[in-house]
Amino acid sequence: MAVQAPSVSQPALAGRMQRISVSATAAVVIEAERLRGEGAELVDFGAGEPDFPTPAHIKQAAVEALRQDFTRYTATGGIAPLKDAICRRHAALCGTSYQRGEVLVTLGGKHALFNSISALVDHGDEVILPSPYWVSFYDQITYAGGRPVVVATDEERGFTLTPEMIEKAVTPRTRVILLNSPSNPSGAVFAPALFRAVLELCRDRGLWLISDECYLQFIYEGAPYSVGAEPGARERVIIAGSLSKTYAMTGWRLGYALAPKPVIEAMLKLQSHSTSNPVSFVQKAAIAALEGPQDCVTAMLNEYRRRRDLIIAGLRSIPGLCCGEPAGAFYAYPNIQALLRPGLDSPLIFSQRLLREAGVVTVPGEAFGTRSHLRFSYATSRQNIERGLQRMHEFCAKLS
Ligand SMILES: Cc1ncc(COP(=O)(O)O)c(C=O)c1O
CATH class of the missing domain: 3.90.1150.10 (Aspartate Aminotransferase, domain 1)
Structure with missing residues (x-):
């Protein structure tokens, strides 16, 4: 033929x-x-x-890093002082206790999500995704060969969910539940009780919870909350974080994942064959962002x-x-x-x-x-x- x-x-x-x-x-x-x-x-x-x-002290740290010729490849998953700074800031904000081995520094939060979905989702796997959802979640799941199972929310319930809505969507093919709070595009903030219930569901059914915390610090009432602070969460949860919005650093491309060591190692393997390390001098600027004044x-x-x-x-x-x-x-x-x-x-x-x-x-x-x-x-x-x-x-x- x-x-x-x-x-x-x-x-x-x-x-x-x-x-x-x-x-x-x-x-x-x-x-x-x-x-x-x-x-x-x-x-x-x-x-x-x-x-x-971007705040001046962050820009200054990048300039200083360039002056000192900090311009070479770094460790693929980010330099140790930055990993420590991420753990410390997250602990200060949310009461978590992540350690250096549970961190991967990525080129933006989107990259952390891409790496996590690639590491966890196989062909035919289902990912539970509340709608409205941020555009890239859907395509990252389908690109990995997975199937988004959309759970619709609406303004009547403030675009939030009940644990039952999620539980109903679980099938034998479910692999991941993906939550984003505060949410892009709805601005909804999910209650800690929802996260706790989802975490329990993940533990019972052997599922992963990916929590996108890109807007963690932009909540209008109360303190930032991370499911990573819940007891036992660290074995089941992958957190995707970003400095893009928090510090007005969208163009710098700096994000991170917090996850169990084996997941971090899998994502690191992928990162080592794709982007390699996040930009060297941006990592120094990120340390200044996380450790410097937060006003x-x-x-x-x-x-x-x-x-x-x-x-x-x-x-x-x-x-x-x-x-x-x-x-x-x-x-x-x-x-x-x-x-x-x-x-x-x-x-x-x-x-x-x-x-x-x-x-x-x-x-x-x-x-x-x-x-x-x-x-x-x-x-x-x-x-x-x-x-x-x-x-x-x-x-x-x-x-x-
Ligand atoms: C919900 C959500 N997650 C992740 C990101 C990724 O941001 P970045 O890759 O710039 O860190 C965005 C950006 O718009 C977003 O809205």
Whole structure:
């Protein structure tokens, strides 16, 4: 039988590439860039990253490391003083007692998640994933050959879950339960009781719990909580953490995983054949971030709280739009169902028209597995929030 050669214009790609798609958040960024290129002046609620500069003492530590020629390969899983600093900061924040051998330093929290999912999920394995979920969870699971089993939550229950909802989704193929609190995109913060129940379920059924703590320090009431502090958690839990949001360091690419030693070793093996070590001088800056003054984090959190109050009040004043109050992170996730109509019948179309006709960048709920919502990142100035709300009002008024 003749075998058809792949055409030059369409090279044959590995089958696994068909299991993932371009992130919808990236698609919004591309469209917004195109419009900006044409001279449009946009109000951007799309980007999920702090608009603050990285604090000066962190930048200074990177400069100092460069001056001292700290520019070579380091240990693949990160330098020991950084691992210790991660353990110490996590212990101070959440009362955990992780040790150096239970830490892997990665190139961002996303990389920690990628390594953990790759290390734990086999072909056909199921991963329980509450929706709305952060875009990359879904694709990282399918890329590994796993099957996301989505458990839907809604604003009526504040986008949180009961242990029963998770338990019902468990099958003999379940391997991992993946929780993200505070959540991107809903801003929900899950109660410690939920984590304890899930942990017990994991222990009973031999499952893993991956807990994404990327927004750990951005909660508006109470102290940060980590399931890693629960007795016996360290044998069943993989924590993915990040300095990206906490210290306004998105571009520096520094995250970490906290996990049982055998899991760390598996992830390290993968990291040694892919990225190798996190950037040498960034690791020094990360030590300065974790060990230095923390008032920069408090200042950012306080500003996010002011922005949250502003945007939630503004969104709620738009007739037909309903919006819960996020307890953490920096996203509003209003329900726009009442504003949808023929010709404007999905968040995706709504978001596209809002961008083209009003110059407001949002991310449609489809990206997060829901069909009635838009995500607004309020990691932008209060002035921008006010301008964006004004445009939203005008756009929505024209619909009715
Ligand atoms: C829920 C969640 N987890 C992880 C990440 C990864 O962040 P980074 O790779 O920059 O650490 C993000 C970034 O947006 C996120 O929203």
